[in-house]
Amino acid sequence: MTDIEDLATLAAQFDHRNVRAPSSLEEVVSSGNCMGCGLCESIAGSEFLEMKVLPPKQRMRPVFHKALTPEIAAKALAACPGAQVGGIPGTRASSPYQASGEVAVRARTGWTPSTGLEAFVGKVVSIQKGYASDPETRFKAAAAGGLTTLASHLIDSKQVDFVVHVKACALYSDVSTQGSKLSFSSAEVFEGKGSRYGPVAPLKSLEDALKLNRPFAVVAKPCDINAVRNMAKVDARVDQLCKCLMTLSCGTYADNVCLDKFLTHHDMKHSEVEEFRWRGHGCPGDCPYVRTSDGREAAYDYVDFWFENGKESGPLTYQWRCKMCSDFIGYQADVVVMDCWPKGAPERRKEITDARKHEWDGWVLVIARSERGQAVVDSAKDAGVLTLGPAEGREVLETQPHQARRAASQLIRRMAHGSKYPLTQLEPNAAMRVAKWALDADFVDEVMNTGAPAPTIPDCAEQLRSILPAGEAWAEAILKMPDRHIAYHLDNYKGTLRRLERGDANETYA
Numbered sequence: 001m002t003d004i005e006d007l008a009t010l011a012a013q014f015d016h017r018n019v020r021a022p023s024s025l026e027e028v029v030s031s032g033n034c035m036g037c038g039l040c041e042s043i044a045g046s047e048f049l050e051m052k053v054l055p056p057k058q059r060m061r062p063v064f065h066k067a068l069t070p071e072i073a074a075k076a077l078a079a080c081p082g083a084q085v086g087g088i089p090g091t092r093a094s095s096p097y098q099a100s101g102e103v104a105v106r107a108r109t110g111w112t113p114s115t116g117l118e119a120f121v122g123k124v125v126s127i128q129k130g131y132a133s134d135p136e137t138r139f140k141a142a143a144a145g146g147l148t149t150l151a152s153h154l155i156d157s158k159q160v161d162f163v164v165h166v167k168a169c170a171l172y173s174d175v176s177t178q179g180s181k182l183s184f185s186s187a188e189v190f191e192g193k194g195s196r197y198g199p200v201a202p203l204k205s206l207e208d209a210l211k212l213n214r215p216f217a218v219v220a221k222p223c224d225i226n227a228v229r230n231m232a233k234v235d236a237r238v239d240q241l242c243k244c245l246m247t248l249s250c251g252t253y254a255d256n257v258c259l260d261k262f263l264t265h266h267d268m269k270h271s272e273v274e275e276f277r278w279r280g281h282g283c284p285g286d287c288p289y290v291r292t293s294d295g296r297e298a299a300y301d302y303v304d305f306w307f308e309n310g311k312e313s314g315p316l317t318y319q320w321r322c323k324m325c326s327d328f329i330g331y332q333a334d335v336v337v338m339d340c341w342p343k344g345a346p347e348r349r350k351e352i353t354d355a356r357k358h359e360w361d362g363w364v365l366v367i368a369r370s371e372r373g374q375a376v377v378d379s380a381k382d383a384g385v386l387t388l389g390p391a392e393g394r395e396v397l398e399t400q401p402h403q404a405r406r407a408a409s410q411l412i413r414r415m416a417h418g419s420k421y422p423l424t425q426l427e428p429n430a431a432m433r434v435a436k437w438a439l440d441a442d443f444v445d446e447v448m449n450t451g452a453p454a455p456t457i458p459d460c461a462e463q464l465r466s467i468l469p470a471g472e473a474w475a476e477a478i479l480k481m482p483d484r485h486i487a488y489h490l491d492n493y494k495g496t497l498r499r500l501e502r503g504d505a506n507e508t509y510a
């Protein structure tokens with residue numbers, strides 16, 4: 001093992017010893033670890049609990065009708081992605097802390113990233129770039145129709161009978177679209193296209209899917225995929241029937257109140273809306289686009305929605321769980337499809353330059369993380385439905401700088417959260433990647449170059465020493481980093497505590 005791997009092992013073990021995982025679903029919610037996947041409803045059934053959109057922020061959360069039986073409670077907690085995050089499945093190692101699996105990226109691509117960057121990209125069989133060959137799918141989907149095409153192809157080529165996913169372009173007040181959508185044809189898959197930047201419970205119908213006893217695939221966010229992987233450990237049907245787990249890179253989504261603000265700003269009511277979408281019709285398209293039944297239209301630029309803090313829909317608010325996410329680029333999926341704008345952002349629609357005009361046509365990075373994921377990507381490419389060419393591992397960093405920033409600060413943020421409240425526990429393999437992100441000075445440097453520099457804090461080493469545990473070699477290693485790194489970690493620690501103190505992680509519902 002290299003030094004970083006030794007240190008990361010110690011840091012991961014420390015995290016495991018010191019983080020108290022939520023002991024019930026209720027505690028998952030109250031300590032800000034729930035992201036509303038809906039798996040608990042699927043396991044327990046709606047007589048026990050139901051996913052509902054709850055004020056004040058209109059988040060999707062379980063509402064408990066009666067106490068769960070001990071068996072159901074144990075199964076649901078074991079599967080809940082707010083209680084634990086997994087590592088990379090299928091890796092073999094003598095110690096769980098050594099099972100990085102990321103070495104694959106070096107072997108497969110010939111690229112030699114630093115340890116932290118390698119852990120950031122994750123396990124890779126191939127990285128390619130491209131788009132749906134069908135022009136309508138490419139135009140109307142979120143980015144380039146990669147996920148829609150892969151899902152449709154799995155059905156058309158009879159590799160699966162149906163796909164569990166969601167209807168992305170729908171208002172949250174349309175109650176029928178707040179859970180999973182089981183699509184049995186490519187036409188139905190197409191109806192789900194787009195990115196839903198608001199709450200939805202993709203796994204609400206997982207039990208219904210399993211009961212069908214037919215092969216299926218899942219398309220959902222990384223935390224939802226985590227839930228399916230957790231579920232596989234307590235329910236053998238998952239691995240027997242689920243043939244492919246596909247996901248996207250996920251930055252977070254906005255609370256439903258942000259959409260309400262947007263509609264109010266344009267003097268529109270939910271009941272008047274006839275067409276709604278978050279993305280698509282070009283890449284990224286409007287975010288959101290709304291048309292009422294009497295023909296009024298409102299559209300917002302993607303850049304303004306996300307990067308101007310949503311003046312018409314803001315201030316944007318998000319669930320706390322996303323701040324603590326350790327799985328944002330789908331480390332547990334078979335295939336990950338993501339946007340590939342340089343520096344992680346498109347140009348404003350009104351300001352598109354000639355050099356970047358082609359991006360509006362739609363492009364995605366497609367990472368196959370497992371052999372079965374690779375087989376699905378190859379099969380779609382061979383069938384001519386996906387057009388793909390080679391891409392470099394480094395493009396993941398260059399197009400996902402916001403994710404890299406979350407990565408480098410994750411260990412210290414976990415320390416802050418864990419010092420106050422129960423926190424999603426990491427399996428050793430996941431804890432290793434989180435530790436490597438923080439401990440690799442080259443990676444932290446790369447990350448700091450992508451965003452605002454850390455503030456100058458004169459006595460930062462002294463301050464951080466008083467926060468980090470004494471006598472831990474990994475903590476000493478962080479304290480030996482350059483001052484700018486120490487300030488970065490300290491700043492993230494303090495920022496996390498500030499947010500916790502103002503109550504960002506506290507979620508209690510009547």
Ligand SMILES: Cc1cc2nc3c(=O)[nH]c(=O)nc-3n(C[C@H](O)[C@H](O)[C@H](O)COP(=O)(O)OP(=O)(O)OC[C@H]3O[C@@H](n4cnc5c(N)ncnc54)[C@H](O)[C@@H]3O)c2cc1C
Pocket residue numbers: 140141142143144145146147148149151165166167168192193194195196197198199200202219220221224248249250251252253337338339340364400
């Ligand atoms: C909340 C969210 C945050 C994202 N953040 C980033 C980011 O930071 N960086 C990045 O590169 N890409 C991000 N994406 C992914 C990006 O928006 C595109 O989805 C991705 O590039 C794939 O595009 P596509 O054209 O292949 O997808 P499509 O072919 O349009 O297919 C999208 C699929 O995703 C499913 N889906 C949509 N929304 C949700 C949802 N909320 N929950 C579960 N499943 C859903 C749909 O059912 C559909 O099957 C995010 C997506 C979402 C939903």
Ligand code: SF4
Pocket residue numbers: 025028029033034035036037038039040041061062079080081082083
């Ligand atoms: S994260 Fe998912 S399974 Fe866990 S409590 Fe929330 S909705 Fe239920």
Ligand code: SF4
Pocket residue numbers: 035221222223224250251252253321322323325326327328
């Ligand atoms: S950021 Fe992470 S926790 Fe939040 S929705 Fe995305 S994958 Fe889930």
